[in-house]
Amino acid sequence: MAKTKLPKQAEDFPGWYVEVVKQAGMAEHGPAKGSMIIKPHGYAVWEHLQRALDDRFKATGHENFYFPLLIPMRLLEREADHVEGFAPEVAVVTHGGGEELEEPLAIRPTSETTIWNTYAKWIQSYRDLPLLYNQWCNVVRWEMRTRLFLRTSEFLWQEGHTAHATKQEAVEETLRMLEVYREVTEDVLAVPVIKGRKTANERFPGADETFTIEALMRDRKALQCGTSHFLGQNFAKAYDVTFLNKEGRQEHAWATSWGYTTRMIGGTIMTHGDDNGLKLPPAVAPVQVVIVPIYKTDEERDSVMGVATRMRDELAGGHNVRVRLDDRDQHRPGFKFSEWELKGVPLRLEIGPRDVAGDQVVVVDRAEGNKKQLSTGEAIASIGEMLDGVQRTLYAEAVSFRDANTHEISSYDEFVEGLEAEGGFWRGPWCGDGECETIISERTKATIRLLPIEAEDPGAACMHCGKPGTERATWARAY
């Protein structure tokens, strides 16, 4: 562990990121180009995140199902915008069982096509609606410029696919799931986000509207954290999904889809980490509390390990804390401190012979680096509160950082210069024209991350073209 020194965030953020991901045991590159191995410390974060999302999906009435990995190419090609968006990224299976296939099969880049093809059979009447389904799976989008968690040819995600009898219901569902994403991202990952609507240029291929939550990483670049799509009747029309409505007329069903991926492990790392490594929010930390025993003699070892073991058992048992006692003999305490800091463990308990004598323990908080001495009883009794404190601190620090790096645009030049100098979110009036958006993007390498969910009159002309402003757009350079 920590074999190479981490680059400083301020000097080389991408270098810091890739090293911290590898050294902390979160992930590494796989043997095929663009692929990733999610290591146990990274996968455990995903498991906690999955649980948090899945519990909320079920609480909002959704059930899980599973559709096949391989989709016949002809099915993929029926929704025109969708195929145009995804065809360039598709991986294709041409051989199986030693023979060339009659029809090539796409590995799913997302599953709207095959799911809506099947919904045609499942939906006959308004009584069959809504369908509120989700699946947890892997998808492949061909991608050679790998960035661990953020951009890999295969990633893990969930994709929700719902069908509704009315437009209003589908829009409500789209926004309900966006709110679930906001809640999980902020309350579980401690990553503050802004909610909004994508421009037509940035929409999901086949959607009428795409809604998004966006966060700011510590290098002041934005990260799209989750998207929820109102698909209108586009897929119902492409796959012929009609139902008999209450009035006895055939109607196309209304659709939503929404997805959240393993990239948010990367987003969590880039929101909270520092030059010493990860800072994992307690809600998803695989190890919430590490106990490091300090001793020199065998006699000291016995008494320290006695207390340490008892504390571990109490925390794991009655207090339901994910606790690890680092009893490795081959490493010194200082090495262990650094390693668990690198791995982002929220709280460290240090116990030495003097602590045993005084029935006390040193508690070190990874969020702020605070060190305090508590009696063992106090430490155990307040462990939940201290973990909550770390969770709150991480969130509050990220909010401060985000707010300090969010700017109102007063002129186009100021925006261009400010963005180049400082990064961050920049909010200002835009004409709503996709061509104008593209020109600004080419000039600044920034994109419109979002518009307000309900269009707001910006009360000023477009910062670039000077035409009447119709939207208040938030720009940033993004992952």
Place this chain on the structure above:
Amino acid sequence: MAKTKLPKQAEDFPGWYVEVVKQAGMAEHGPAKGSMIIKPHGYAVWEHLQRALDDRFKATGHENFYFPLLIPMRLLEREADHVEGFAPEVAVVTHGGGEELEEPLAIRPTSETTIWNTYAKWIQSYRDLPLLYNQWCNVVRWEMRTRLFLRTSEFLWQEGHTAHATKQEAVEETLRMLEVYREVTEDVLAVPVIKGRKTANERFPGADETFTIEALMRDRKALQCGTSHFLGQNFAKAYDVTFLNKEGRQEHAWATSWGYTTRMIGGTIMTHGDDNGLKLPPAVAPVQVVIVPIYKTDEERDSVMGVATRMRDELAGGHNVRVRLDDRDQHRPGFKFSEWELKGVPLRLEIGPRDVAGDQVVVVDRAEGNKKQLSTGEAIASIGEMLDGVQRTLYAEAVSFRDANTHEISSYDEFVEGLEAEGGFWRGPWCGDGECETIISERTKATIRLLPIEAEDPGAACMHCGKPGTERATWARAY
């Protein structure tokens, strides 16, 4: 639902199976040949089964990780037996991102190859061992003769992959995980199994020993329920995984792998189901208790629904039962009874106006079809006990069935005739010769399902060739 009448099990077991899987909403065929859509009622069983397995994996010290779906062909080809076993079943990606790939990629049929290729980097010293890892994922094995859950080109599973410093540790791990599989299969799915060791012919490609648990389905055919492999040093040698042992010498690591799949949803259906449909064990039933209200007038509806709703809330809340109140107005109670029987719900509560007046409820048990009247208070207080009763009944009935269909072989002719007439497990002396095994298999269409974990002297000559018996083999026709 239940649009077509189910075939009778005794007359057409395969027809019964496919219809019950579809009509109960467990699964259906996907658009690509050999593929399967796992529907919500089927997937929920998988989720409960996953939780039961995963909890036990973690309790035995394992962590989850995730390796990529796509494996470069050259990696797949290093362990000779392994590639010979799996090459004919591999699906191959030849194109990605609109271009032909430099090197074709296999979709994992299982992941020993890529995982051991990486373990070479993770394992340096005995201090790095053991590695106790597992992954939940999809795999593809090309297969055109689809049977839902039992045989599909893609299926979901977990695959454990552990590395150890000594042979003894690896063998212990192999048997430990076999025991976890036995426990989950018997205690959670209520499917009784026998444990054993596979013959060389039936071993996993690349294993030194394969251990298995086998169950008997209601058509008297056997189903392999889970396998645990002792891989010796075969993969360590093929992928050059060595470590410095405690004595300071380089040594190859010892390996195990073990897998459990969605086929066991099919195994559960075929163990417990009857002519009316599924019987799901309460431990995995998506709905454990269904409440069916019975009323004619609006006034009756109000009073019945009042009681039904209160019971649902109490069962779901304080008693943590997965309960559904079937409040659909468009269906009559008789229709609902049949539908929930088809779907295998363990307990049905019927509440009509007379029940409301008497503060009572009718409880119907899907396992035995028993009907009894209880006060609402008694019904709620004893719901957990009644569910446990259903779980026990299903298990006990399956044990009786299995035992009644397990035979000791007294002569080869009796075995051949008895197997043809009655199916079931047949146990008798075998010489241990793979050629003799193959001849018997070709004649009888049965295979040796297992040998005892520790070889037992059968005390008699091989039933077929008359050479000295070295093994007591259990034969059956199998899925």
